[in-house]
Amino acid sequence: MSGNGKAGGLRADLTIIAGMVRPGSRVLDLGCGDGTLMKALARERGVRGYGIEIDDANVLAALINGVNVLQGNLERGLASFADGSFDTVLLSQTLQAMHGIEALLQDMVRVGREAVVSFPNFRYAPHFRQLEAGHMPVSDSLPHQWHNTPNVHLCTLADFEDLCGKLGLDIVERVALAEGRPVHAEPNVNGELAIYRIRSGA
Amino acid sequence: MDPRSVGIVKAQSAHFAEPFTFRSGRTIPHFELAYETYGRLNAAGSNAVLVCHALNASHHVAGVYEDDATDVGWWDNMVGPGKPLDTDRFFVVGVNNLGGCFGSTGPKHVNPATGQPYGADFPVVTVEDWVNAQARLADHLGIRRFAAVMGGSLGAMQALQWAVAYPERIAHALVIASTPRLSAQNIAFNEVARQAIITDPDFHGGHYYRHGVVPVRGLKVARMIGHITYLSDDVMAEKFGRDLRDGLKYGYGTEFQIESYLRHQGEKFSGYFDANTYLLITKALDYFDPAAACSGDLVAALRPAAGVKFLVVSFTTDWRFSPARSREIVDALTANRADVSYAEIDAPHGHDEFLLEDARYHALARAYYNAIAEGL
Numbered sequence: 356m357s358g359n360g361k362a363g364g365l366r367a368d369l370t371i372i373a374g375m376v377r378p379g380s381r382v383l384d385l386g387c388g389d390g391t392l393m394k395a396l397a398r399e400r401g402v403r404g405y406g407i408e409i410d411d412a413n414v415l416a417a418l419i420n421g422v423n424v425l426q427g428n429l430e431r432g433l434a435s436f437a438d439g440s441f442d443t444v445l446l447s448q449t450l451q452a453m454h455g456i457e458a459l460l461q462d463m464v465r466v467g468r469e470a471v472v473s474f475p476n477f478r479y480a481p482h483f484r485q486l487e488a489g490h491m492p493v494s495d496s497l498p499h500q501w502h503n504t505p506n507v508h509l510c511t512l513a514d515f516e517d518l519c520g521k522l523g524l525d526i527v528e529r530v531a532l533a534e535g536r537p538v539h540a541e542p543n544v545n546g547e548l549a550i551y552r553i554r555s556g557a
Numbered sequence: 558m559d560p561r562s563v564g565i566v567k568a569q570s571a572h573f574a575e576p577f578t579f580r581s582g583r584t585i586p587h588f589e590l591a592y593e594t595y596g597r598l599n600a601a602g603s604n605a606v607l608v609c610h611a612l613n614a615s616h617h618v619a620g621v622y623e624d625d626a627t628d629v630g631w632w633d634n635m636v637g638p639g640k641p642l643d644t645d646r647f648f649v650v651g652v653n654n655l656g657g658c659f660g661s662t663g664p665k666h667v668n669p670a671t672g673q674p675y676g677a678d679f680p681v682v683t684v685e686d687w688v689n690a691q692a693r694l695a696d697h698l699g700i701r702r703f704a705a706v707m708g709g710s711l712g713a714m715q716a717l718q719w720a721v722a723y724p725e726r727i728a729h730a731l732v733i734a735s736t737p738r739l740s741a742q743n744i745a746f747n748e749v750a751r752q753a754i755i756t757d758p759d760f761h762g763g764h765y766y767r768h769g770v771v772p773v774r775g776l777k778v779a780r781m782i783g784h785i786t787y788l789s790d791d792v793m794a795e796k797f798g799r800d801l802r803d804g805l806k807y808g809y810g811t812e813f814q815i816e817s818y819l820r821h822q823g824e825k826f827s828g829y830f831d832a833n834t835y836l837l838i839t840k841a842l843d844y845f846d847p848a849a850a851c852s853g854d855l856v857a858a859l860r861p862a863a864g865v866k867f868l869v870v871s872f873t874t875d876w877r878f879s880p881a882r883s884r885e886i887v888d889a890l891t892a893n894r895a896d897v898s899y900a901e902i903d904a905p906h907g908h909d910e911f912l913l914e915d916a917r918y919h920a921l922a923r924a925y926y927n928a929i930a931e932g933l
Contacts, residue, residue: 405891405897411900411917414898415917415920415921417898418868418924418925419927419928421928422898423896424898424899425891425897425899426900426901427901435887435888435891437892440892
C-alpha cells in the first residue's frame with residue numbers, strides 16, 4: 356500500500372507516479388493510505404482531488420495530512436463518480452489485494468482520463484529464485500508470508516499487459532523499478548515494481 | 558467536575574426587534590433567542606464555531622449551571638478546554654432554535670396579536686428558518702463568518718443549510734449522522750409521534766396551556782417512538798435483551814426491561830419538553846429537502862456550498878440516518894468538487910453514537926478542528 360514516505364522524500368515508486376500526474380490536475384487516489392502521495396501532489400504540483408481509503412487509522416492519518424479522504428471500500432466500485440471527473444486515477448500497490456480487478460480497471464479509466472497503476476512483479480528474478488528454492492517469495496515489495504498476505508491477485512508485467520489488451524485499455528507509459536531504480540532490460544524479469552499509465556482504448 | 562469542562566456557564570438571551578418572516582410566509586413581530594458561548598472570540602473574529610442542536614437539545618451545549626451542577630451540556634464530551642472542539646482555541650456558540658422551549662421564542666410564549674400563548678398557532682418552522690434566525694444571532698454577536706458550523710442529525714442539517722444559504726459566512730461544516738432528506742420511513746415515525754400528541758385529550762388543539770394541562774401521555778409515547786429509532790437493534794439486545802424486571806405477570810404492567818427503559822425515558826422527557834415544540838421540530842425534519850428546490854437534484858442544490866470545506870461522518874449501525882444517506886451528501890459534494898472528507902465509523906450504538914465519546918470519531922473531529930485552528 357502507498358503511504359510509506361521515506362525520509363527525504365517520497366518512496367521511489369511514488370515519485371515516478373507523481374511524475375505521471377500533470378500539475379494543477381484533478382486526481383483520485385484509490386487506497387490512499389495515510390495520504391502521503393496526495394499531500395505531496397497537492398504541495399508540489401498543485402493537484403486537487405480525493406483519496407479513498409478503507410482503514411480507520413489511515414483515514415485519520417490522511418485527514419491529519421490535510422488530504423480530502425473518503426472512507427470507502429474500492430470493491431464497491433466508483434459508481435458515485437461521473438465519467439471523466441478526474442484527470443488521473445491512481446492505484447498504487449493495491450491492485451494485487453483487490454478482488455474485482457477487471458471492473459475496477461474499467462471504472463478507473465471511465466472516471467479518469469488516465470489511470471496509473473502500480474504493483475509488485477511476481478516474475479521478478481529474486482522472487483522466481485525463492486520459488487525455485489521451494490518457497491513463496493518474500494521481499495521488500497512482497498513483505499508478507501503466504502499465510503498472512505492481503506494479496507490475492509499477484510501477476511507479472513506480461514499478465515497485466517495481457518489483461519489490458521483483453522479490456523481494450525491502451526498502455527501509454529510503463530516504468531519498471533528494481534531497488535528504487537528504473538530497469539530497461541527485460542522488465543518482466545528484472546523489474547520488482549511495475550508502474551503503468553493507461554487509458555481507455557479509442 | 559470534569560477538569561476539561563468549560564465549568565459554570567450562564568445562558569443569555571438576545572432580543573431581535575425586527576420582524577421575522579418564516580418560509581411559510583408567516584411573520585412574528587419580534588423574537589428572542591437563548592444562547593450560550595464558551596471561549597473567547599479572537600481579535601480577528603475568525604474563531605467562532607456554531608453548534609446546532611437536534612430534536613430535544615438546547616443552547617446548553619457544554620458546562621454546568623451554577624445552581625445545578627448535574628445539568629451538564631448535551632455535547633460536553635465534544636466541547637471544552639482540550640476537547641475535540643477546544644474552547645481554548647475556539648469561541649463556541651450554542652443556540653436554542655426558534656420555536657424551541659428552552660428560552661427562545663416558541664409556542665409557550667405570548668402571541669402579541671392575541672395576548673395569549675402562541676400554542677399551536679406558532680408558525681411552522683423549517684431548517685431554513687432556524688438558520689436565518691441563527692444568522693441574525695451571528696450579526697448580534699459580531700460574527701461575520703464562522704470558522705465552522707457543526708451539528709449531528711437535525712443539527713447537521715442546519716450545518717448543511719448554512720453552507721448552502723450563507724456560504725460566504727462559514728468556512729467549514731461538520732455534518733454528523735445526517736441525511737439530505739427524510740425517507741418515507743423517517744416521516745412515518747414522526748407522524749406516529751405527532752398523532753400520539755395530537756390525539757391526547759389533554760392536547761386541546763395545541764392550546765393546552767390555557768387549560769392548565771400538558772399532553773404528557775402523547776409526549777411520552779412520542780419520545781418512546783423516537784428513542785427506538787436512536788438505538789441499534791444490537792445495542793438494545795445487549796443492554797436489555799428479553800430481560801424481565803420481576804418475571805412474567807400475564808398483564809400489561811412493565812414486564813420487560815426495555816419497556817421499563819422506554820417508559821422512563823418517556824416520562825423524563827414529558828416532564829421538561831413542550832409538546833408544541835416537539836410537533837414543530839418533527840415538521841422541520843420532514844420538510845428539510847434542499848434538493849427539492851432543484852427538482853430533486855442534490856448536486857445542483859449543494860452547488861452554492863462548493864467553496865465550504867466539509868467533514869461528513871456516519872455510523873455503521875445508524876439505521877435512522879444510515880451511512881448511505883451521508884454518502885448521498887458526500888457524492889453531491891464531490892460532484893461539486895468541494896473539499897470534503899468522509900468517515901464511516903464502525904460503532905455499535907446506532908444514531909445516538911454521535912453524542913457518545915467514540916475514540917475514532919472524536920479523534921477525527923479533533924484532527925479536523927486542529928487543522929482549522931492552524932489555519933486561523
